[in-house]
């Protein structure tokens with residue numbers, strides 16, 4: 606009885622304070638409004654024997670596999686955090702990981718071609734799931750990317766389709782888990798929908814004339830397409846980070862930045878920001894160097910999951926372009 610009373614008292618006080626202090630509540634409008642908290646996904650049904658061994662080429666894909674598979678899967682990642690998938694060479698231990706996997710999840714669209722050799726050399730009979738299969742891509746003039754721009758994860762509605770493809774791939778390798786994979790995939794897709802809506806609300810707070818992006822390499826076309834931004838130009842004039850701009854291309858970009866009234870250049874976690882920083886200085890605009898593009902960030906960075914990456918980038922972009930990064 607005594608315990609019950611002492612526990613109940615602070616609660617009653619808290620309620621009273623909340624009711625009698627509307628002014629304080631109103632002032633809290635300036636408090637950051639977080640992105641919607643992802644729903645807790647349904648627990649995976651246990652798998653008889655060992656969890657399904659899955660290797661994903663990138664951390665973003667590994668996150669999707671974890672979301673869909675839960676405890677039923679053991680996921681390895683080849684590409685380390687902050688590493689550049691365009692310019693990556695697998696290590697010998699990556700071959701061992703692929704040899705031991707029951708399922709290999711590859712991105713496709715020319716982003717992780719290095720995995721082709723790895724899969725061939727491993728001589729594995731693992732199922733290979735190409736996560737971007739069947740996705741409508743944005744066209745590219747780049748011969749290297751004849752199937753279209755590979756940076757599809759910057760549109761959560763396209764990620765929905767990737768999640769379905771991954772769930773189907775896991776189910777083919779582990780049919781008993783089909784219902785579990787389907788339930789978790791559906792719950793995660795609801796998180797993707799909430800993310801998409803929250804990004805739209807935040808982008809809407811950027812003054813219309815400032816909804817323009819100059820990025821380091823051409824990674825954000827899907828984000829721009831989905832949320833009504835314009836990619837005015839890119840420092841590295843390619844979908845691939847290994848290209849280098851000519852002096853003429855740099856001059857042209859500086860001209861565009863001035864003509865379009867661009868206010869910031871966005872560098873990224875996977876590539877040196879030096880060139881972008883020099884250009885920003887020459888153009889007299891802000892350099893923002895903490896965008897996460899082709900790779901998740903370190904654990905604890907806030908961008909160590911796909912949802913975290915998208916939330917972080919949205920906050921960085923909205924703040925740099927004069928919007929309200931804390932819009933509800």
Ligand SMILES: [Zn+2]
Nearest residue numbers: 691824844899
């Ligand atoms: Zn890229």
